[in-house]
Amino acid sequence: MTITASRPVAAAGAVRAARRRRWRTTWPLAALLALLSVLTVSPFVAMFVVALSPAGRPTVPTRWPESLTLDNITRVLASSGFATWTLNSVIYAGVSVVIILLTASMAGYAFAKKRFPGREAMFWTFLATMMVPFQATLIPTFVLVNSLNGVDTFWGLIVPTLANSQAVFLMRQFILGLPDELFDAAKVDGASEWRVYWTIVVPLTRPILATLGVFVFLWHWNDFLWPLVVGQSDATRTLTVGLTTLRTEELQLSVLMSSAAVSVVPCLLVFFLLQRYLVNSIAMTGLK
């Protein structure tokens, strides 16, 4: 009894000693890592401090503000331009997430599990378009949307960004790994194709749909060049574009930083709630 009890204790002691030895060699590395981490987040911290400083009063970096206030934030939230831009960004990102998840998972299912003429050629053409940077086709895409009267409309903003080859590729790769028997069994039971998709494909791909949804949200929420050229008035201007129309010459720095701070809140929410998810999916899929 005493022997069996003392063994784990001795083992725990050895582990602790090993950990202490390890700590002795790695603490300078840990200190360096801590320093780099603090440096990396410091621009955000500075942004929030300025955003919370009373407007027009001395603040970082001259001195630490005497008091903090939410005045700037409430002022920003109450301004009509900012509210409209935020709503537009929500629409741009939200609608895109729903439609891309739906269309990409449907196409991914067909590319992975269906046989139809031209399947391979089509799939490789989709992949090849990844090599064409969007910026190289910016002009013709704009001319096309303009000729369809889509400039400064929501459909003109959203629809051209829905052709997302990364999403289709990811869904196809994931569904390829699901066993065929699942789909065959459902079909033998007489389920329609749409039912198979809706009751088998969608539930089974939920984890990858969630990951993809987060990425599509971030891509669209942070997107700039396309919303810049196509959203020409406040009616369709997104938050990123709206922020660039605020100039420091006319605006106090604390108000500008408040606008920036509010715009980043959804990204921070996604980050704090889903960090582990994001980190793992980048490591596994290389989604960027």
Next chain:
Amino acid sequence: MRHRLRDPVTGLLFVLPVLVLFLIFRIFPSLGAAGMSLTNWNIGGEWDFIGADNYARLLDDVNFWLSLRVTLVYAAVYVPLTLLVALGTALLLHQVVFMRGLFRGMLFLPYVTSFVLAGIIWRWIYEFDGLINGLLAKADLGPVAFLEQSAVVLPALAVVSVWKGFGYSMLILLAGLKSIPSSYLEAATVDGAGAWQRFRRITLPLLKPTIFFVLVIETISAFQTFDTIYVMTGGGPARATYTLIYGIYDHGFRSFDFGYAATWGMVLFAIVLVVSLVQRRFLDRGNT
């Protein structure tokens, strides 16, 4: 048998939404870009076929060559710097156990935000009465005109993009480090290899494919940098940050010279294509 007959149709139906989106908004504009570069397309939608005139104009355009130089210099600063920071932080995260999750999160945080936000924060950080010059003033140094001097502005912009983007490459490299069997490193330690030797002879060679992937991805993103330039410098001072993408935007949406802007886009496409093909060649060689 019935299923097999039904398959071609249902497969096509499931792909149809994505197919239509791709044909109209990816493939048509990709071909359109090549076509438009052979015309003098303008804002009114009028155009004449002018053959290779735009390309001849491009070769004679001092600003084009300047812009190509700016783009290459920017990439030459950005790519090694981002690899260095990403590899350094990945190695530290791999070594240090202490609060690893927290540090990884802090280092990754800028990645989920937008380049526009990064531009707004860092424009203030670099300003005469901004964060860095404010801190320098406390030490009776400076001020440094980060965004007003041609020699300093490109590295200054590269730092912003590195800060915003290195978290992605860090995670990719970290995953690569984790995939190296620890037995290799332990065996080397037993054989008396020091930390540097282990890194140089084992970690680095085994990490080479991952490093190569990161280099390609980051080179492509270097050529696509637009948002920070738009927010922070507007291509200046004296065209010192007038990159290829900025040229596309400037000719397209300031001069409305769509045909010529599309020609600039073709150059961007050619560069990205070459980088992607080099990547594929290397990957193919790695597999055989």
